[in-house]
Amino acid sequence: MKRFRSMTYPYxxxxxxxxxxxxxxxxxxxxxxxxxxxxxxxxxxxNFARFVTDxxxxxxxxxxxxxALITTLICVALGYPIAYVIAxxxxxxxxxxxxxxxxxxxxxxxxxxxxxxGILQDEGIFNTILSWFGIGPVSMIHTSFAVILGMVYNFxxxxxxxxxxxxxxxxxxxxxxxxxLGATPVQxxxxxxxxxSLPGVISGITLVFLPAxxxxxxxxxxxxxxxxxxxxxxxxQFLTTGDWNFGSxxxxxxxxxxxxxxxxxxxxxxxxxxxxxx
Amino acid sequence: MKKKTxxxxxxxxxxxxxxxxxxxxxxxxxxxxxxxxxxxxxxxSLRWYEKMFADSTMMEAVLYxxxxxxxxxxVATVVGTITAIGLSKSRKVVQKMVERINDLPVMNPDxxxxxxxxxxxxxxxxxxxxxxxxxxxIMFCIPYVMLSVTPKLRSLDPNxxxxxxxLGATPFQxxxxxxVPQIKPGIVSGALIAFTMSFDDFVISYFTTGNGVNNISIxxxxxxxxxxxxxxxxxxxxxLLITLVLGVVNIVPIVREKREKDGxxxxxVSRKAMAAVAAVLVLAVVGGTVGASLSQQHKSAAAVEKYGxxxxxxxxxxxxLGENVISDFEKQYGVRVIVENFDSNEMMYTKLMAGDRYDxxxxxxxxxxxxxxxxxLQPLDKSMIPNMENMSDAVLGxxxxxxxxxxxxxxxxxxxxxYNHENVxxxxxxxxxxxxxxxxxxxxxxxxxxxxxxxxxxxxKALGYSMNTEDPNEINDAYEWLLQMNNxxxxxxxxxxxxxxxxxxxxxIAVVYSGDxxxxxxxxxxxxFYMPNQGTNIWCDAMVIPKNxxxxxxxxxxxxxxxxxxxxxxxxxxxGYTSPNAEVFEEMTSSEDLYAxxxxxxxxxxxxxxxxxxxxxxxxxxLSKLWIKVKAAK
Numbered sequence: 022m023k024r025f026r027s028m029t030y031p032y033x034x035x036x037x038x039x040x041x042x043x044x045x046x047x048x049x050x051x052x053x054x055x056x057x058x059x060x061x062x063x064x065x066x067x068n069f070a071r072f073v074t075d076x077x078x079x080x081x082x083x084x085x086x087x088x089a090l091i092t093t094l095i096c097v098a099l100g101y102p103i104a105y106v107i108a109x110x111x112x113x114x115x116x117x118x119x120x121x122x123x124x125x126x127x128x129x130x131x132x133x134x135x136x137x138x139g140i141l142q143d144e145g146i147f148n149t150i151l152s153w154f155g156i157g158p159v160s161m162i163h164t165s166f167a168v169i170l171g172m173v174y175n176f177x178x179x180x181x182x183x184x185x186x187x188x189x190x191x192x193x194x195x196x197x198x199x200x201x202l203g204a205t206p207v208q209x210x211x212x213x214x215x216x217x218s219l220p221g222v223i224s225g226i227t228l229v230f231l232p233a234x235x236x237x238x239x240x241x242x243x244x245x246x247x248x249x250x251x252x253x254x255x256x257x258q259f260l261t262t263g264d265w266n267f268g269s270x271x272x273x274x275x276x277x278x279x280x281x282x283x284x285x286x287x288x289x290x291x292x293x294x295x296x297x298x299x
Numbered sequence: 300m301k302k303k304t305x306x307x308x309x310x311x312x313x314x315x316x317x318x319x320x321x322x323x324x325x326x327x328x329x330x331x332x333x334x335x336x337x338x339x340x341x342x343x344s345l346r347w348y349e350k351m352f353a354d355s356t357m358m359e360a361v362l363y364x365x366x367x368x369x370x371x372x373x374v375a376t377v378v379g380t381i382t383a384i385g386l387s388k389s390r391k392v393v394q395k396m397v398e399r400i401n402d403l404p405v406m407n408p409d410x411x412x413x414x415x416x417x418x419x420x421x422x423x424x425x426x427x428x429x430x431x432x433x434x435x436x437i438m439f440c441i442p443y444v445m446l447s448v449t450p451k452l453r454s455l456d457p458n459x460x461x462x463x464x465x466l467g468a469t470p471f472q473x474x475x476x477x478x479v480p481q482i483k484p485g486i487v488s489g490a491l492i493a494f495t496m497s498f499d500d501f502v503i504s505y506f507t508t509g510n511g512v513n514n515i516s517i518x519x520x521x522x523x524x525x526x527x528x529x530x531x532x533x534x535x536x537x538x539l540l541i542t543l544v545l546g547v548v549n550i551v552p553i554v555r556e557k558r559e560k561d562g563x564x565x566x567x568v569s570r571k572a573m574a575a576v577a578a579v580l581v582l583a584v585v586g587g588t589v590g591a592s593l594s595q596q597h598k599s600a601a602a603v604e605k606y607g608x609x610x611x612x613x614x615x616x617x618x619x620l621g622e623n624v625i626s627d628f629e630k631q632y633g634v635r636v637i638v639e640n641f642d643s644n645e646m647m648y649t650k651l652m653a654g655d656r657y658d659x660x661x662x663x664x665x666x667x668x669x670x671x672x673x674x675x676l677q678p679l680d681k682s683m684i685p686n687m688e689n690m691s692d693a694v695l696g697x698x699x700x701x702x703x704x705x706x707x708x709x710x711x712x713x714x715x716x717x718y719n720h721e722n723v724x725x726x727x728x729x730x731x732x733x734x735x736x737x738x739x740x741x742x743x744x745x746x747x748x749x750x751x752x753x754x755x756x757x758x759x760k761a762l763g764y765s766m767n768t769e770d771p772n773e774i775n776d777a778y779e780w781l782l783q784m785n786n787x788x789x790x791x792x793x794x795x796x797x798x799x800x801x802x803x804x805x806x807x808i809a810v811v812y813s814g815d816x817x818x819x820x821x822x823x824x825x826x827x828f829y830m831p832n833q834g835t836n837i838w839c840d841a842m843v844i845p846k847n848x849x850x851x852x853x854x855x856x857x858x859x860x861x862x863x864x865x866x867x868x869x870x871x872x873x874x875g876y877t878s879p880n881a882e883v884f885e886e887m888t889s890s891e892d893l894y895a896x897x898x899x900x901x902x903x904x905x906x907x908x909x910x911x912x913x914x915x916x917x918x919x920x921x922l923s924k925l926w927i928k929v930k931a932a933k
Contacts, residue, residue, distance in 0.1 A: 024470050025384065025389075026385055026388055026389045027385070029385035029386050029389055032378060032441070039419075040400055041400060042419060043418065044403060046415050046418045047411060071924075077927060077931050081927070081931055102311055107312075117549055119487075119491070121316065121319070122319065123491045124542075125320065125323050126498075127498050127537065127541055128323060128537060129499060129530070130499050131519055131520060131530075132519060132534045135337050135338070135523070137322055138338055139338030142803075163791050174319075178495075182447070182488040182492060183450070185484070186447060186484045186487075189484040224449065227402070228405070232405060235409075237409075237410075241794075242796060247930065249931045255411065258923070259410045259414055261643055261751070261752075263919070264916075264920050264923070265414065268410075268414075272408060272411045276403070279402075
């Protein structure tokens, strides 16, 4: 087994150089006062204190977590059946469907979001169709509905891909065995398929939840700026206000909170998985 | 039983595809839009395609994007898979550690990853360009691959490798013959996600690239600055290229299969061959276009002799150049100009501070003040800029640089209100000025510019204060003013989208920069522009040469060229901001075909209540915090 372990050494060296070392610079910024040059650091906790003591920032962080959570839940709820249906189809149509799901993500996110802005306008497609039935206009743009829709649209392909991966090439004989042992299809799904696909769901959650917390352009464009989220604040600190120290501190606080929530999710996964095995 | 599920699954798949492809369809339709709007259709036209193909930087960006995405995906997939397999046999501690670190680039906002890499490369004094961009992309792609491969490995029987090796397989054989086939779906989806991430990345790319290497995203973001529908045309071309490649790879073998019903081996080979042929075709087309445009460049040895180099690096806001200015300059002087764009002055400052070198930069007044204070700029060589005599008196000797030692104005303007005179009585706007933004008759019908700088400016002015005030009471008054506006008017906060919104008349009143207002008034004749009597922000963007410029001689020559009648005319006509060139300004404001009828083109000068921003970072930090509080209040 030692031989296999050594396959990880190059990557460990790489992440220390390219991820950890640069991140240390951000940590350094978070703990120092602004305006000092590289040679004279002044350490401080003020950047963190500013965030924690002001209620508004905590509110924003909580709202970001909440929106990301809703997005993730919707992505699981919609993504699972879609992935399941695709996985049921064998061979080439399976490949083509997966490509069809991925392809829209190769169009720039900003362009796609602008398209949604047009679609959701009071004079957009949805409202035009509604007006044929004498309904509307229902205001959709600049609502939380629009923000969640945009987020789900942007992130759900990753969820589908992850769940699909865990469902594809699943050992079919397990299902047959369950069937032979008298399990109904629903029981077979709940006891066999679902537990086996959980690792995929968890990594799908990682891929949706983590970037959704800090997403920036979608809430800005579709929410009309009223939905101030933490990604928005961090972006502003770096690009408008020019306060890197505060921006770094916020992103560290966010990182810690997300780490904790992901740790809980993965712990739950391990428990469920071990129950499944028993 | 079987039938039933297939009907259900067909419905699910149809709805899914509708959801996924509605925006895509929308983009394709709007790429043929005759009007400039991104959200309202105004007739069929191919003008955005013409514009796109005329612009060689776009095709170049497509080429870079594809090359980077392909290399990053291949490297990330191979390395990610190998590491994930190795990790599954490693100790738990190591596993956990690598997983946590991998989460960082996935979780951090792009800007944090971007800044950390920017500073990292800067500490190592690495020259930014294709190489650094590729490293960054590989960095953030690998975690996605590993996230896809790991769950597949976990559901694998741990004894599989042992069994294979007991049966005489070498570790390498066990890997390639046993494990990889088992986890292939994970590898494929990891590769797909990695490709997507690389293809779509803007922020990290922006801060890790340099030397004129752009990708599609960087271009799209700069173009969206002034609502340029070429982004739809560009996206449509990308969709077309991808469909072509995937179509050839996937459809052709199916057809052939039906026709020949050949053996398995030859089919697999032909499919791979098809993929290769398709990829080569696409690269050849794009590469050919870029090659053709590169060969047109006019580099000359004479320029090297005269200026020491024949390359000029220009760094300016997006969509800020006349259509032919750069190519004319290149032809005339036998040099090559590398253009890079920024979105905000602070973005520019960040790159400058990280040691990136440019020859000419075009920042705004307060930022020039800061750069002067921090000793970032070098004095201009006035003997090389005789065209300074073409300038309007109104723009010379601005307070931040009274003798124009360091800067020469490029564009100038104001901030004002754009309003729909069909729905809003001009008399109301004129009597209330900024206060109209708190007039509840218009609640739900206003756009506010989303920046602490501009929002506090209008609040200070509405209250009769200076916009550079540091008085805590005055700041608090302004905060209350904005808070009331936020709570009673249900405003929509926008930045560049305001142009599209007002062009289509989605709202009745908006706070707009004068040059953007010029464009809006040009497209929608129901719109008018007004500068409130309470005073406003008069700003000026000017050309400066940084201390570390590699080619200051050519930089001075370029500044001089931008002051010629031809260049200034082209700039202002294309962009819509007010020209500092006296003759051009005269012509623009007297000819009805140009901007004579356009109230937004003409800034006020010498009006007492108008001011310029001064550099004050402490104040900005305070205002930024208050502005977040205002927006988060409801």
